[in-house]
Each structure stands twice: as C-alpha cells, then as structure tokens.
Amino acid sequence: MTIIFILFGLSVGFLFGFILTRTGITKYPRVMGMLLLKDFKILKFMLTAVISSMILFHLLGDFGLLKVIPKNLDWGKLVGGLIFGTGMGISVIVPAQWQQELVKEKGSNLCTIRNGTWNFYLCFDYKTR
C-alpha cells in the first residue's frame, strides 16, 4: 500500500506542479500583481477551478458517489487566515509556489521549506497548551 501512496502522491504533485508552472500563475510578478489588485490572472484561474470543481463535487455528491465533508468554522480559520495573508504579502509566496521557487530562487525556497516546517512546531506548541 505504501508504494501506491507514494506513486499517487508523486503523480498528483507532478500534474499539479506542471499545470501551475505552465499557466505561469506561480510567477512572482503575478502573485504580486494579484495582491496589488493589478493582475487578475490568478483569481481567474482559481475561480475557474473552484466553480468547476464545485459543480462536479456537488453533482457527484447528489448521485451518492462521494461524500463532501466541509471544514468547520472556528477562530483558527480567521486568525490563521490573517496571519497567512500577512506572510503572503511580505514574502509574495504562496505554498504551492515553492516548487517554482526551487527552480528559480534557490535560497529563498530553502527558507520557505525550513520555515514551513518550523512553523508547525510553533503551532504544535500553541495547540497543545
């Protein structure tokens, strides 16, 4: 089963990374343009993906083929969202973009990975208190 998990993860990641890079939405000027409300390509990409998958999910759900489990609303979503957004504005990086960073901006990417990991420790600490 482990090998199936690995192959599945690698395949999904490969396709996702390929699509993100080919569409160009992981580029620094694009992310910056989105945050400065000057370039809406990322927004169009995201909303197209969201709306089309929303239709598919709910259609398949109605047919009983899958069960949609919505995430709960809690304070972590709001506070975490604001913290995440501030980080996005400062570094002009979103997590799915880090594969692009590895290709183009080596040093920064290492920081992103290292801190992405470190941050979970901080959160463990917060959540277990």
Added chain:
Amino acid sequence: MLVSLLSVATYFIFAAIADRNYPFGITAGFGYIAALFGNLFGGLSENPVIKRFSEKPDAFIEFFILIGLVVGGYTASKSSGTFSSENIPAVWEKYHGKSLVKRYVFVLIGSVLLGYGAALGSGCTTGNILQGWAHLSLGSIVAGISFFAAGIITAKILYPKVGGM
C-alpha cells in the same frame, strides 16, 4: 478545469486507497516533514498533532505531492523553455535593490507567518480555496477571504509606490 478534475479525482482516489475523503492540499505534507523532525525528540513524539501527521496517510501522501510538485514544475519550465535561475526576482530588485540578505529576511519572516497561519487555519490556498471553497465550507470561505484581505493590505503597505507592472 484541469485543476478541478485533478482535485475531484484526488478526492475519489483518497477514498479508494485511504478509505477516507481527504481534501486535496499540500499543507499536511509540510506537517509530515515537521513530524519527521519532531519524532527525533522524545517529548514531541507523543504530541497529538505530531502523532496525527506521523500516522495519517493523507500527510504521507501530501509529502510526496510536494516532491511531485517540484518535479512537475521543473519539467514544465524545461519543456516550455522558460527555465532560468535567479536569486532575486526582477520586480523585487526594482523596488528593494539587490541585497540578498534583505530578500531572505523578508522571505524568512513571511514564511514563518505563512506556515503558522496555514497550520492554524487548517490549510493554505490550495486546501482552503481550491478545495474548501468548492465544498462550500464556511471555515474555508472565511480563511480564504482572510488570506486575501491581509495579503492585500500588507502588500499595499510594503509596496505603496508600485504603480504599474
């Protein structure tokens, strides 16, 4: 459209191989990396969050999604002839100069906030927007709006002079 098909297919396959509908995302992959380090320390290995990332199959799979992302991104940039190596993005250099230290300090601070926020908000842009909004999850809608609200305000404060790009 391709991303939505990928997202729906992932949901199906998760149910088939892991017997649960895990949402498509990458944040748990970082959690898995954190858990790997956490398990090196005796006291942390019993932490419920570390245990969750160590044991649940979605975190293990998302770790390999992260690896696949790099390979996919590299292949796409190589195949389209857009592959190039740079230390500082051109737009950054235009407004903040050539200092690598300054760039890395910004990335360092931003990354700490990104990781902490993603862990608190139970997901990043992929999990909360691409997947969460498609599920019409109220929590994800609030998280996604918060991402953009804080990101836009921060960017407007940090780059007030950016007129046209």
